[in-house]
Amino acid sequence: MALLTPEDLEDLLNKLNMNNNIIKEATGMDIAQICEAVYGTTPDSRKVGIVPITSGNGIIGNFSSSLLAITEYFGLEGFITEHPDITGYHQAVANGADIILMADDHIFVAHNLRNGKIATNHVCTGVIYSEIASRYKHTDSKDVLVIGLGRVGYAGASHLVEKGFNVYACDPNTDFMNKAIEELGVKAFDIESPRKFSMVFEATPNANTISEGMIAERCLVSTPGIPCALPDELVEKYDIDLVMEPLVIGVAAMLYSVL
Numbered sequence: 633m634a635l636l637t638p639e640d641l642e643d644l645l646n647k648l649n650m651n652n653n654i655i656k657e658a659t660g661m662d663i664a665q666i667c668e669a670v671y672g673t674t675p676d677s678r679k680v681g682i683v684p685i686t687s688g689n690g691i692i693g694n695f696s697s698s699l700l701a702i703t704e705y706f707g708l709e710g711f712i713t714e715h716p717d718i719t720g721y722h723q724a725v726a727n728g729a730d731i732i733l734m735a736d737d738h739i740f741v742a743h744n745l746r747n748g749k750i751a752t753n754h755v756c757t758g759v760i761y762s763e764i765a766s767r768y769k770h771t772d773s774k775d776v777l778v779i780g781l782g783r784v785g786y787a788g789a790s791h792l793v794e795k796g797f798n799v800y801a802c803d804p805n806t807d808f809m810n811k812a813i814e815e816l817g818v819k820a821f822d823i824e825s826p827r828k829f830s831m832v833f834e835a836t837p838n839a840n841t842i843s844e845g846m847i848a849e850r851c852l853v854s855t856p857g858i859p860c861a862l863p864d865e866l867v868e869k870y871d872i873d874l875v876m877e878p879l880v881i882g883v884a885a886m887l888y889s890v891l
């Protein structure tokens with residue numbers, strides 16, 4: 633899994649506002665409304681304790697401050713603990729945190745200490761980005777293309793299957809592909825017999841995974857993946873609504889999912 637860098641997190645809320653405008657135009661709802669629709673929850677007076685974690689590659693500059701900004705953007709109170717790790721966890725609980733947000737290099741969790749709900753960033757990111765793709769209002773198709781069937785892509789494909797969409801998927805890893813076909817019933821997208829999709833959910837750590845044969849002239853591409861899945865020439869040539877930002881939308885889904 634590619635780790636975030638401080639550069640990825642620069643200008644986070646401006647990127648969010650830009651993406652929220654695209655989401656509103658493409659789906660008719662903003663990200664808070666979509667989170668409410670998916671999880672059936674609304675922000676309340678819960679307090680979020682953010683605990684920096686030093687394991688593995690260590691603390692990422694402005695990761696915790698980004699989580700605080702996101703928490704407050706969606707109307708929740710938050711604080712970052714003075715210490716990291718276990719000492720920080722103890723501080724968060726002692727200071728009355730209802731929800732704990734913390735991440736090592738492998739798992740990023742939101743844990744509600746009051747109702748016991750726990751969420752991971754990779755599942756929530758897959759669910760919310762695939763949900764955004766599926767809400768594209770400029771199509772009546774039920775076909776969605778999912779590119780990438782890792783932890784995030786698989787969660788998104790599963791969510792779309794549950795919602796009754798026709799999910800076509802591709803991943804160079806045949807084990808991932810076979811698992812999704814057997815467990816979810818997705819159809820393998822064959823680049824040799826391309827179909828043009830108006831809704832695409834991309835979840836890979838690679839650039840330019842979307843090629844001309846895959847997309848309709850007017851489409852919505854929803855991707856948390858870094859770097860961008862769309863080649864510049866396609867962005868210029870086609871009418872593409874691109875929803876892409878590195879952290880906020882996934883964290884919003886985590887918070888809504890544990891409220």
Ligand SMILES: NCCC[C@@H](N)C(=O)NCCCC[C@H](N)C(=O)O
Nearest residue numbers: 634635636684685691692695735736
């Ligand atoms: N959609 C967001 C995915 C984030 C994930 N790829 C990552 O970088 N995880 C590592 C976070 C490490 C945080 C660090 N331990 C800290 O607490 O600052």
